[in-house]
Each structure stands twice: as structure tokens, then as C-alpha cells.
Amino acid sequence: TQLLEQSPQFLSIQEGENLTVYCNSSSVFSSLQWYRQEPGEGPVLLVTVVTGGEVKKLKRLTFQFGDARKDSSLHITAAQPGDTGLYLCAGGGGSEKLVFGKGTKLTVNP
């Protein structure tokens, strides 16, 4: 069974700080996706990474896929209260089912 471990589980920081969220597995994934979920809503896809070592940037968010395609990280620069939410990584997709990590709950305080 493929498992994705996310860390930290909870993160509370002040506005303007930087942070990194990690997503690790012992399994190789064909692709890895990051989602953000706000209370009372469904997850919203932020990015998909497919190539080992790939780095993608989305404004202040930087996503990296590990060289071996077993891990990924999400780095947020100068966090803002609007970044608050549950961040989920998910591996697989395509002909494989999507396996989700348990999420990192981020709170950015003004």
C-alpha cells in the first residue's frame, strides 16, 4: 500500500514568515499533486509535478518533486493570512488511484 507522510501536521506562523511543508513516501509516484482545502469546501488543485527534480513556482509558492519521485516539498515565502488552509499532497493519478497524505493545517496570523 502506498502511503504519503506529511509534516508538520499543524503549523501556526505570523504573517511575513516563510515555511516549508514536506510530503514523503517510500514509494515512487508517477506524479504528485498539491491541493489546498479551506473549511467547508473541497480541495483545490494548486500544482502537479511529474518529473524528478522538477521545481514549479506559483507566485509565492514553490513546489519541488524529489529526484527519485518519492517526496515533495511546498515552500511559501512571506506567508499571508489568505494562505491559511489545509494543504494536501497526493501521489499517483492517471491509471493509478490518487493517494492522499493526511494534510498540513496552516494558520497564518496577521
Added chain:
Amino acid sequence: DTAVSQTPKYLVTQMGNDKSIKCEQNLGHDTMYWYKQDSKKFLKIMFSYNNKELIINETVPNRFSPKSPDKAHLNLHINSLELGDSAVYFCASSRDRGEQYFGPGTRLTVT
């Protein structure tokens, strides 16, 4: 311009009842999914349909029965509801089993 919609948003019912949740997508996608998110926010796939054909059927009690009348709809019927069925159920869709788009969720509470 709703992409993936679910009804109802909230569902409160008693143990032993039978209930259905409906999902519709207007994205023209050919694959639809049902996920269950527990109280700890863990999201786990239950079923997936591609062009109305069941392609993923996880270890889910057979009290849960999905039905896909057409590519744009995937409904979930649950018989003999139990306390442990309480969760948020998400529908999602994708094109060619690619990136998934989620609905707003249905919060099911079984009392």
C-alpha cells in the same frame, strides 16, 4: 458556472436509514470519483467511474453503491447507515484520469 456540484450540502439522518448523494459535473470530463474525508481530514478514494464504467472499487462496505447514469453524473447510495459513515463525502472529476476537480462536499451525520 459551477464545475462539480453535489447535493445535498448537509445530510443528517438516523442509523438504519437509506440515503443518496448526487454529483454532477459540467466540465465534460469522462472520469468521476467519490472520496470520503474523515474527522481527521484524511481523504480516501472509494470509487471511480470512467465513461460510466466502474474502474476503482476500494474496500468499501457493499452498503455503498455508486451509480453513473451518464458521464456527467455519479451518485452514491448508502443503505442501512451506521454511525461510522459520518464523514464528508467529496465527488471529483477529471479528464482522461488526469488532474482532479473536487465538489464542495456533502457532510453526512448519522445519529
